[in-house]
Amino acid sequence: MSDQQTNEFKPFNVDVWKFDGHAGALIPLLQSAQDTYGYVSEKAIDYISHVTGIPSADIYGVVTFYAQFRTKPLGKHIIKVCNGTACHVNGAKGVYEVIQDELTITYDETTDDGEFSLLSVACIGCCSLAPVITIDGETYGRLNAQKLRKIIRDAKRQARDQAKAAAGEVTA
């Protein structure tokens, strides 16, 4: 890879590699790439390969092994449905069905307008509030179908208003 190409691609923090210089720094580098861009792009993989000398194919193998790494960008708002045991026993499936019904996406998908992505997580860690979801990090617990439908509709309305406001600013 030429210097020119590295210049085009806004590099993320590769300090871990400088400190360490060890293959062990690969996962922290990928985490840093994902923190910067929201996902691990092909360019990021090439860049890491260039910096570390680890073949891109090996890096891709590591990326696809771990659930944390995404190779596609996410929507603006992230909805996480907890599927830990406590939430499962307390009706996480019903929670998923309501969201699927409202947003017409399933897990690991993003709505067509790019607003919402739906993810399943193993355990958010507030089993006493089961079933729970988080929207952009905010937790909503002790859900039932009605409560949840209202939460999702409110989130949709908010997202629409924000998008309108942003569009307004552009045209103004």
Add this chain to the structure above:
Amino acid sequence: MKTVTVGLGTCGISAGGEKVFKALQEELKDHPNGFILKETGCVGMCYREVLVEVTNGSGTGHLYGEVTPERVGRIIDEDVLGDKQIDEWLVSGDHREKGFFENQIRIVLRNCGKIDPGSIDEYIAVGGYQAIRTALTSMSPEQVIEEVLTSGLRGRGGAGFPTGMKWKFTKAAPGGKKYILCNADEGDPGAFMDRSVLESDPHAVLEGMMIAAYAIGADDSYIYCRAEYPKAVARLRQAIGQCRAKGLLGENILGTGFKFDIKVKEGAGAFVCGEETALIASIEGRRGMPRFRPPFPAQSGLWGKPTNINNVETYANVPWIILNGGAAFAAYGTQDSKGTKVFAMAGKVRRTGLVEVPMGITIDQIVFDVCGGIVDDKKFKAVQIGGPSGGCIPASMSDISIDYQNIPKTGAIMGSGGLIVMDETTCMVDVARYFLSFTQAESCGKCTFCRIGTKRMLEILERICEGKGTMDDLANLDELSDQIKAASLCGLGQSAPNPVVTTLKYFRDEYVAHIVDKKCPAHVCAPLLTYTINDQCTGCVVCAKACPTNAITGERKQMHFITQDLCIKCGKCFTVCRFDAVVKE
């Protein structure tokens, strides 16, 4: 002056703890010298979050539960400034909470919910870093190992290997450089013991690691922490920084010449990385696949060097053992399971949260005496212990003692401490399917039986849950279970069939009901349910509009009706009904 302390573990934050803390900060502006505001970790009473404790100058006080920002004003006015406790919000002294703390012995959780986890000084004030000082200044590494052997401490990560022995092996292994690893991957869904300890008392874990390092002769270490635990990672990094600043990590610790450092590695979301050889591969930057043992990490671990790996809770016990003596620890528990165990209680139990009880307690005692029994007084059906590698123990066996000898006899495992309580509304076939879908997705794919066998088992379970199973399926499940257990390299595959094996053993009639009667006795498996509308119906027509097959008929403001032949059991009517008028059975 009074002190007001807010529990800000992940559970407290999820329940709105930060908003309560902000409201208290606002109050503090109005009453600048009115009280001292502090934060702490997890008290264990997750079911009453947000928890706020008010203590007076002499350290006695009481705990309020379910605090909201709206309730803060009254707490400040009446209790903190007015000296009048608000009885109806009290948790401590509430007779309904009797037994929760009285039946616990807190060794691992000794500081959790008491001290500010962000303050090394508070940890030191309660005797923190005394144990490493004692070890470094008045004990030889052999004496430290001897003390841990006396305590009878066994690894709390699942397998229960004697900790002192592991240390002895690693110490004896040839090879100059040695490593210490702390396993904080806690991938079992429904378990949160390690997270709470890391968030509420990170220094206890660091001190345990230091003592292990001294005993073994290691000078370098990593804590491998789940990336899904951002708060725990932040707490660890902060605590490590404080130790370096105080000379408790680095060169020449406490002037004794002992040298040691700790780094944090974030996991990347793979359950199998909790397995020790996979964890090591992951730290080395590779795909986290387990490898054949021997050699065990004690001989050849991280970067091929002798490595001691223990679980978070295992390390957190160590400072207490050094300070109080191995014999004091061994005084708790049973013949071959000493000390205490922390359990994360979840599911259909009244008091969900974190409890620490002596080994050997019975399931009944923990569910009823400590945790107050089943929600809504429903019928207790089973506990699931050990997560995806564990099994379901029926209520009829709940007088069994929880220890490393008795739990495996049931077909379950002790595991790391997740305990899910199930009642009559939990379908055991669905639970088995749930755990298998987890292990199937998390299988790393190295061993054929684990990769493909679990997939076949899952397909069978899905069929049964849909009412399409046959009795032959049960025999196939048994056979596949045996094969997967025998032909898998690591604990993931070896234990993946356990949830199926135990439910088949104790709840076979539920499988048969699904297959032969096409019924789900717990009313969970949707395709086996019948939906009807009762007289709560107001005729709002919402369900009729939602029904994708037009199976629901009825006039506006008249009771509606579901034509069973047309119903595809999607459950839409049930989720949209606002009047509890749709019944599934």
